[in-house]
Amino acid sequence: MSAFHDSEISRSILESLPTGLCVVDTQKRIAVWSEGAERITGHLRHEVIGHCCVGEPLLHCDHQNCEWCNEDCPLAQAIKTSRVIEVNSFLRHREGYELPVHVCAAPVHNAHGSIIGAVELFEELQASTVDRRETSLKVPGSADEDTGVASPALTRAYLQRALESLTLAPAPAPCAVLCFRLEGLDHFRHSCGPEAASSLLRVVAHTLESSLWRIDFVGRWSDDRFLVILNNCKPCGLPAVRERIRQLLLETEIEWWGERRSLPVSIGHAVAEAGDTIESLMKRVQQSFSAAPAEQARAAAASRQGFSGG
Numbered sequence: 001m002s003a004f005h006d007s008e009i010s011r012s013i014l015e016s017l018p019t020g021l022c023v024v025d026t027q028k029r030i031a032v033w034s035e036g037a038e039r040i041t042g043h044l045r046h047e048v049i050g051h052c053c054v055g056e057p058l059l060h061c062d063h064q065n066c067e068w069c070n071e072d073c074p075l076a077q078a079i080k081t082s083r084v085i086e087v088n089s090f091l092r093h094r095e096g097y098e099l100p101v102h103v104c105a106a107p108v109h110n111a112h113g114s115i116i117g118a119v120e121l122f123e124e125l126q127a128s129t130v131d132r133r134e135t136s137l138k139v140p141g142s143a144d145e146d147t148g149v150a151s152p153a154l155t156r157a158y159l160q161r162a163l164e165s166l167t168l169a170p171a172p173a174p175c176a177v178l179c180f181r182l183e184g185l186d187h188f189r190h191s192c193g194p195e196a197a198s199s200l201l202r203v204v205a206h207t208l209e210s211s212l213w214r215i216d217f218v219g220r221w222s223d224d225r226f227l228v229i230l231n232n233c234k235p236c237g238l239p240a241v242r243e244r245i246r247q248l249l250l251e252t253e254i255e256w257w258g259e260r261r262s263l264p265v266s267i268g269h270a271v272a273e274a275g276d277t278i279e280s281l282m283k284r285v286q287q288s289f290s291a292a293p294a295e296q297a298r299a300a301a302a303s304r305q306g307f308s309g310g
Contacts, residue, residue, distance in 0.1 A: 011032065014032050014034060015034050015035060016034070017034040017035065017036050018035060018036045019034065019122075019123055020034060020036045020040045020041070020101075020120075020121060020122040021033075021034035021036060021037055021119065021120070022037055022053065022075075022119070022120045023117060023119045023120075024075055024117050024118055024119075024120075025117040026079060026115070026116065026117055028052050028053050028075060028076070029050060029051065029053075030050065030051055030052075031049070032119075033048050037122075040091065040101070040122065040123070040124060041091060041092075041094060042093045042095055043094050074087055074089075074103050074104075074120060075118045075120055076118075077105065078105040078107045078120075079117070082107050084105070084106045085104070085105045086103065086104045086105075087102075087103050088100065088103070089101060089103055091122065095203055095206070095254070096203045096253045096254050096255070097204075097207040097252055099124055100124070100210060100211070101122045101124055102122065102123055103121070103122045104122075105119070105120040106118065106119055144219070144220040146202065147202050147204075147205035147220055148202065148205065148206075149208075149218050149219050149220055150218065150220065151220060152220050152221055152222060154219060155217075155221055155227050158219065158229060159177070159227070159278055159281075162175050162229055162231070163175075163272055163277065163278065166272055166273070166275075167274050173231060174232060174233055174234050174235070174271070175230065175231055175232075175233065175271075176229075176230045176233040176235070176269065176271045176272060177227060177228065177229050177230065177269065177270055177272065177285060178228040178230065178238075178242055178245065178268070179225055179228075179268040179269070179282075180204070180226045180228070180245075180265050180266075180267055181224055181225050181265065181266045181267075181268070181289070182200075182201070182204065182224045182225075182263045182265055183263060183264045183265065183266055184263055185197060185224040185263060188200070192256060196254070196256045200253075200254050200263065203252055203253070203254055204226065204249065204252055204265070205218065205226060207245075207248055207249060207252045208228060208245065211244065211245050211248055212228065212230075215231045215232060216228065216229065216230050216231055217229040217231070235271045238269060242269055245267075246265075246267055249265045266289060268285040268286060268288045268289040269285060269288050270284035270285045
């Protein structure tokens, strides 16, 4: 009999796969977790085997704020319908940020044809984070030390070039900016310490990077602000992008001394126009902060509490 018929060898082959692979039983308890799944999620095999994937390492959803309830997740759908399910969704990394992924789930049958579980393959949709860091951030001083994204100086220079192209290019592509402000960061840093603040900033930065296309840009603007520059973004598409990232940031948090910590994030936005300067554009961004009183009131109330804990 071939050695490949040995169940332990077959399991070893599956676990060594560089792509994300998860096998669950009908109760959605994890039976197999590949090396690729460890790499993509940050969750090690011994941490997840035997545990239910609902609300744990596998958080896949194309509807924000939904933790894939028992009837809606790809694994459950594959088991229920006996069909292959493919979706683009989000996965929660162990460090707290969200990653866009492509998911393919299929039912697993026994020798008698009965469904005994499901297998799921998942892979990251974009490599934009790696691409940006391997190109524009190679120059010393171009990367922000706390977060790894572009430094304030590089972000300002990039924005200046983007605005100049609107005036000088024969057919300039539309450009928009989103500004993300962490409310209560100073108090958070004082209460939890600078290391916790740096950790939270890194998670927010990683969430922003992971939510963007390769042609877009994210950088640190100031101590409590990040700037996202959306290239080729038409005004009509800006609200959808803003809302998508806002929903991702709602789930962004860190674990610090056994508790979940996060801060509210306010979002300002503006569409760049020919003849804009950095000052005129950022003035409109600041005005957009003031134009969202309900959202700002919620953020201010949360920041007065210092920070949110689990």
